[in-house]
Amino acid sequence: MSQTFQQLSTDELQAQLSDLRAQADAIRARGLALTMARGNPSPEQLELSKPLLDVLSSSSDLVTEGIDAGNYGAPDGLPAARRLMADILGVDPANLVVGGSSSLEIMNDVLNHCWIHGVCGHTPWSQQGTVKFLCPCPGYDRHFRATEYLGMVNVAIDMTPTGPDMDQVRELVENDPQVKGIWIVPKYANPTGVTLSDDTVRALARLRPAAPDFRIFYDNAYVVHDLGDEPDELLNIFDALAEADAPSLVYEFASTAKVTFPGSGIACVTASPADMADLRASIAVQRVCANKLVQLAHVRFLPDAAAVRAHMARHAAVVRPRFELVERKLSEGLGDTGLATWTHPRGGYFVCFYGPEGSAKAIVALCAELGVTLTPAGAPFPGGNDPHDAVIRIAPTFPSLEDLGAACDVLVLATRIVAAEQELARRA
Numbered sequence: 233m234s235q236t237f238q239q240l241s242t243d244e245l246q247a248q249l250s251d252l253r254a255q256a257d258a259i260r261a262r263g264l265a266l267t268m269a270r271g272n273p274s275p276e277q278l279e280l281s282k283p284l285l286d287v288l289s290s291s292s293d294l295v296t297e298g299i300d301a302g303n304y305g306a307p308d309g310l311p312a313a314r315r316l317m318a319d320i321l322g323v324d325p326a327n328l329v330v331g332g333s334s335s336l337e338i339m340n341d342v343l344n345h346c347w348i349h350g351v352c353g354h355t356p357w358s359q360q361g362t363v364k365f366l367c368p369c370p371g372y373d374r375h376f377r378a379t380e381y382l383g384m385v386n387v388a389i390d391m392t393p394t395g396p397d398m399d400q401v402r403e404l405v406e407n408d409p410q411v412k413g414i415w416i417v418p419k420y421a422n423p424t425g426v427t428l429s430d431d432t433v434r435a436l437a438r439l440r441p442a443a444p445d446f447r448i449f450y451d452n453a454y455v456v457h458d459l460g461d462e463p464d465e466l467l468n469i470f471d472a473l474a475e476a477d478a479p480s481l482v483y484e485f486a487s488t489a490k491v492t493f494p495g496s497g498i499a500c501v502t503a504s505p506a507d508m509a510d511l512r513a514s515i516a517v518q519r520v521c522a523n524k525l526v527q528l529a530h531v532r533f534l535p536d537a538a539a540v541r542a543h544m545a546r547h548a549a550v551v552r553p554r555f556e557l558v559e560r561k562l563s564e565g566l567g568d569t570g571l572a573t574w575t576h577p578r579g580g581y582f583v584c585f586y587g588p589e590g591s592a593k594a595i596v597a598l599c600a601e602l603g604v605t606l607t608p609a610g611a612p613f614p615g616g617n618d619p620h621d622a623v624i625r626i627a628p629t630f631p632s633l634e635d636l637g638a639a640c641d642v643l644v645l646a647t648r649i650v651a652a653e654q655e656l657a658r659r660a
């Protein structure tokens with residue numbers, strides 16, 4: 233094991249820093265333009281779904297189960313599309329609506345429903361004074377922006393390796409009626425990669441909220457996004473709710489955004505029968521029906537959950553080498569330095585990198601200077617405020633392997649430079 237920065241004399245550390253800066257100058261001169269910021273599928277992944285575009289043509293029969301997909305009707309979505317999403321989530325299709333193409337849009341619609349009309353006849357959230365929403369951190373910045381945008385107060389909750397810190401969650405949810413909701417990404421969370429343990433799922437289901445109009449916004453975005461043969465297993469939240477005799481506590485969302493085409497797939501919401509009746513009242517005013525031609529193409533391309541799993545195995549063959557490369561580059565570059573840790577997810581789209589306290593903004597800025605764009609430091613926290621300024625979200629899927637390797641080398645170098653500068657500043 234090489235010596236850590238703390239073990240080096242100041243002269244030795246200064247010499248190392250000069251050497252690292254010379255490497256940075258060489259990289260700067262190459263004029264790189266790489267990104268590890270976007271949680272987008274790679275072009276190779278999009279190729280996998282191109283045959284979906286051939287499924288429908290002008291000679292296709294658009295009538296399915298007595299419904300003309302080319303016309304108005306079926307406001308809850310095509311039965312086959314509802315069965316497909318229900319099959320993926322392990323829920324009853326009767327309680328599931330397939331809406332447009334974006335689950336985030338449906339989440340915002342549901343938030344608007346709660347805000348403007350209220351949950352199941354309760355006073356609208358907008359008329360209840362301060363409304364708080366719990367945000368397990370690091371988390372998905374677009375979730376936090378959605379609740380902040382409506383004027384809610386986002387409350388940061390610590391993430392643990394088994395999900396949000398349930399002691400913090402329970403304390404707030406069960407004692408403060410201003411707490412109306414919590415964001416949860418139950419499987420391969422963005423960006424930690426954490427999957428809820430069975431205990432955490434059960435603890436969520438057993439919550440007894442002080443507010444009768446509290447709901448868990450359960451965004452199962454990565455439910456089928458396993459990387460290997462030993463995927464994380466997630467207990468079905470609706471089974472846990474049934475056990476806990478608490479049927480109306482969860483709105484669950486999902487989409488095929490990263491199964492087929494982001495922005496051009498199908499998305500859904502499911503909840504208890506009572507909650508769905510409440511949501512359907514809003515949905516019915518919003519639109520006559522969603523894009524059923526897209527739904528039809530999807531169910532002809534991917535008729536059931538087994539077909540989705542086979543398709544996702546092809547995605548995994550493209551994505552897994554990228555995650556393995558990140559792991560190898562970080563281990564080789566930082567493994568024995570004590571400067572950083574990172575997650576080793578078995579699925580999803582992100583690796584979460586934890587640099588030294590107070591370093592993330594500087595590392596991201598230096599990477600940008602060296603031609604590598606990363607998600608802004610702080611983004612996975614409400615208000616963009618990482619209290620330790622340590623977390624960096626790495627999105628390995630989009631770049632080619634070659635670009636990803638080069639980008640990881642830059643991240644390693646930037647981390648070493650910033651850490652060496654910090655250590656020297658401490659000693660000064």
Ligand SMILES: Cc1ncc(COP(=O)(O)O)c(C=O)c1O
Pocket residue numbers: 271333334335336337372417422451453486487488489494495499
């Ligand atoms: C946790 C999570 N939810 C939702 C989305 C967006 O999904 P959609 O394209 O269905 O709106 C993303 C995209 O990165 C995500 O990471």
